[in-house]
Amino acid sequence: MVKNVYLFNNFFKKKIEILNIYILLLVLIDIFCKNLIIKNIKLYKFYYICSYLNFIYLRNYGIIFGFFQNYQNIFLFLIKINITILVILIFIKDNFNQLIYNCLFSGILSNLINRIQYGFIIDFIDLHIYNYHFPVFNIADILICFGVIILIKDIFLNIK
Template sequence: MKNRHFKKSKKWICVTIIIFMLILDISSKYWITKYIQLYETKKIFSILNLFHIHNYGAAFSLLSQQRGWEIWFLSIVSILTILIATRIIIKSNNKEIKKIIAYSFIIAGAIGNLINRIIYGFVIDFIDLHIHNWHFATFNIADCSIFLGIIILVRTNY
């Protein structure tokens, strides 16, 4: 009986994280497209801007200069990531809650960016961290979710 309860709670943890992160990601991208023009910058803090751009590639705009095949390739990679992470969660040991949480964040981020690729053919990015004139790659909430999931996985394994 106890094991069955945990399986249900494991599902709810996954579903809750994924839905919460998707709502955050989709609503933030909607807000950016509604209130900030493409290539417009809004200063938030001395190290943070909102900068609306469209990323046709992957992280750090990798593959963004290609001619269309990258959308399909990156969509397939996202789908495979979602399927593999889901399988890992399903097969995970009941005591591996950090691992389950980590993969839930990764799934949420992959779904958020996949939705953009399917609807628009690009991903909406807008978080611009910088120190003076040095700018880190512009990213979004889905990317943060994937990054957080990876950090939790690394911390869990060490």
């Protein structure tokens, strides 16, 4: 019995260590890129990369892609709930997809750090086709969208 408890605790300890490394790496990449943008591009100015991509420094007071700009307190509350749910899921679900957890948690955490530090989220990736511009976003938004897409795929594949 004691051996089983030890193996169980050791399994979760290793699982958490690996998750923390991935999450920390993804958050650091996002924060590093956002800091490069803040230091090198003036607010609302764009930097041409290629015919379909610009970098532009925008302050996003809303949620993903700038929607719902005037609901700061609600966002912080919802973010805390999402993080709590993700942490609970990782412990209670044996087959919870680690990629989903890493993407969602690191994206949410990185944007939360921005929101606490600055009161807004730094967006800078401007994808466009000719004159049609997709809403400006950041790496954390990519991680969140990717995590949600994989989560939806997993939900539909597991429905029986």
